[in-house]
Structures are given as C-alpha cells and as structure tokens.
Amino acid sequence: MKKVLMFTYSIISYLIGFTSLLYWILSVSNLIPEISIDRPAELPFIYALLKNFGLVALFGLQHSIMARKTFKDSFAKVFPRPIERSTFVLISGLLLILLVKEWAPLGGLIWDVSHIPALNYSLYILFFTGWAILFISSFLINHFDLFGLRQTYLELKKKPYTPLNFKVFSFYKYVRHPLYFGGILGLWATPTMTMTHLTFAIGLTSYFFIGTLFEERDLIKEFGNQYKDYQKKTAMLIPFTKRK
Structure with missing residues (x-):
C-alpha cells in the first residue's frame, strides 16, 4: 500500500510539474492574453522590479538547494528516498506557477515586429x-x-534503482545543457519584447546560468574525468560557441 501511495504521489507531482511548464510557456507566448505576463502595470516600477527579483530568487534557491546531494541525503533520512525527485518536481511546479502568476508587469516596449509577417512567424x-x-x-x-x-x-x-549512464548523443553533442538552451531560446524569441518580458527573460536566463554552474560541479563529482573531457569539447549553454 505504501508503494502504491508513493507512485500515486509521483503521478500527482508529475502532473503539477508538467502543467506548470505549459503554463510558463503560454504565459510568455502572448497567445492567450488572460494568462500573459504582459498585463497592465499595477505597481510602481521599483516595487514591481523588487517583487520580480524576489520571485526569481525564491525559484532559484529552491532549485539550487533541493538539487544538491546533501539535501537529497537529508531528505532520505526523514522520507522515503524514491519520492525525493517527485517532491522536487512538485515544489518546483508550484513555485513556477507562483512565479508566473505573481510576476509584476512593468510596462514599456523594447521592440514589436508582430506587424511584419516574416519576422513575426520566424x-x-x-x-x-x-x-x-x-x-x-x-x-x-x-x-x-x-x-x-x-x-x-x-x-x-520491487526493482532496485539504477542511476542513468553518461551518454553523449543528439543535442548533447552540440551543447552540454540543451534543456536550458531550449528554455533560453523560448524566452528570448518573441515578436513583442516588453520591459516585463525582458526582465522575465533576464531573470530566468540568469537562473539557468547559475544553476548550470552548480549542476556541473555535481556532474564532475559523479562522472569525473569523463565529464571534464566532455566540458572541453562541448559548449555549455549556447551551441557552437566552444573555442577549439
């Protein structure tokens, strides 16, 4: 019964985490105005900026702390280890929803090429x-x-958990963190860039960069020279930017 409950918990966590990603994507797409981050400004600029900084910091701290081995080991002393990752996904999903929902609009327009079909569609x-x-x-x-x-x-x-093997193929041949690269591309490729969207993109891109540095330290500890050799050959976040 306990194992069934853990699996049910992981399914619920997965659904919340996956939903939060879809909500995030739609919020920056401007395709559904009702959930867009580009709403009319409500707070004074400086207060809105501080609030947004706090939201990104909260999201980033949770990821950085819960992704570390020390936290995982501490978690396993109190809760079943198999639900550790699901708990990370659950809290990450809830914080991402909070980040998007509470993001304070700033107003201001950086660029707008939505009236130029070729640029808009591109x-x-x-x-x-x-x-x-x-x-x-x-x-x-x-x-x-x-x-x-x-x-x-x-x-x-009733099968033992086996860690994933280190493999380099597909996108991973060109960039060490294609997950983050995809997110960065999705954040910055927009026909209408407002100050609201710009600060959102800068904030999360900064988190991606900082989070990657912590993640790389863990990967070196886990895979050693194998990962160090991979670092030397492959760009970290932007493909084809590694100097030979």
Missing part, C-alpha cells in the same frame, strides 16, 4: 523550436526519471 518558429528542444532533451536523458516517476515505479515493482 520568431514564433524559434519560440516553439526552443520549447521543443527542451521537451525532447528531457526524453533524451530519461523524461520519467527527470520527473520522478521512474524512481517510484521501480519501487512499486
């Missing part, structure tokens, strides 16, 4: 390409392990 193609790269990359790693379902499923089937 940028939307890049936008959806970025998010497609993010989702495809999650399956290249192991989508269900990344979202915590594999861990509780193996426990349900």
Whole structure:
C-alpha cells in the first residue's frame, strides 16, 4: 500500500510539474492574453522590479538547494528516498506557477515586429523550436526519471534503482545543457519584447546560468574525468560557441 501511495504521489507531482511548464510557456507566448505576463502595470516600477527579483530568487534557491546531494541525503533520512525527485518536481511546479502568476508587469516596449509577417512567424518558429528542444532533451536523458516517476515505479515493482549512464548523443553533442538552451531560446524569441518580458527573460536566463554552474560541479563529482573531457569539447549553454 505504501508503494502504491508513493507512485500515486509521483503521478500527482508529475502532473503539477508538467502543467506548470505549459503554463510558463503560454504565459510568455502572448497567445492567450488572460494568462500573459504582459498585463497592465499595477505597481510602481521599483516595487514591481523588487517583487520580480524576489520571485526569481525564491525559484532559484529552491532549485539550487533541493538539487544538491546533501539535501537529497537529508531528505532520505526523514522520507522515503524514491519520492525525493517527485517532491522536487512538485515544489518546483508550484513555485513556477507562483512565479508566473505573481510576476509584476512593468510596462514599456523594447521592440514589436508582430506587424511584419516574416519576422513575426520566424520568431514564433524559434519560440516553439526552443520549447521543443527542451521537451525532447528531457526524453533524451530519461523524461520519467527527470520527473520522478521512474524512481517510484521501480519501487512499486520491487526493482532496485539504477542511476542513468553518461551518454553523449543528439543535442548533447552540440551543447552540454540543451534543456536550458531550449528554455533560453523560448524566452528570448518573441515578436513583442516588453520591459516585463525582458526582465522575465533576464531573470530566468540568469537562473539557468547559475544553476548550470552548480549542476556541473555535481556532474564532475559523479562522472569525473569523463565529464571534464566532455566540458572541453562541448559548449555549455549556447551551441557552437566552444573555442577549439
């Protein structure tokens, strides 16, 4: 019964995490005005900016703390280890929904090429390409392990959990973190860039960069020289930017 409950918990966490990603994508797409981050400004500029900084900091701190091995080991002393990843996904999803829902509009227009069909459609193609790269990359790693379902499923089937192997193929041949690259492309490729959208893109891109540095330290500890050799050959976040 306990194992069934853990698997059910992981399914609920997965659905919340996946929904939060869709909500995030739609919020920056400007395709559904009701949930767009580009709403009319309500707070004075400086207060809105501070609020947005706090939301990004909260989101980033949660990811950085809960993704570390020290936290995972501490978690396992109190709760079943198989639900650790699902708990990370659940809290991340709830905080991402909070980040998007509470993002304070700032007003102001940086660029708008939506009236130029060629540029408008080209940028939307890049936008959806970025998010497609993010989702495809999650399956290249192991989508269900990344979202915590594999861990509780193996426990349900009374099978031991085996860590994922280090493999370099597909997008990973060109960039070490295609998940983050896809997110960055999705955030910046927009026909209408407002100050609201710009600060959102800057804030989350900064988180991607900082989070990547922490993640790389863990990967070096786990895979050693194998990962160090990979670092030397492959760009971190933007493909084809690694100097030979």
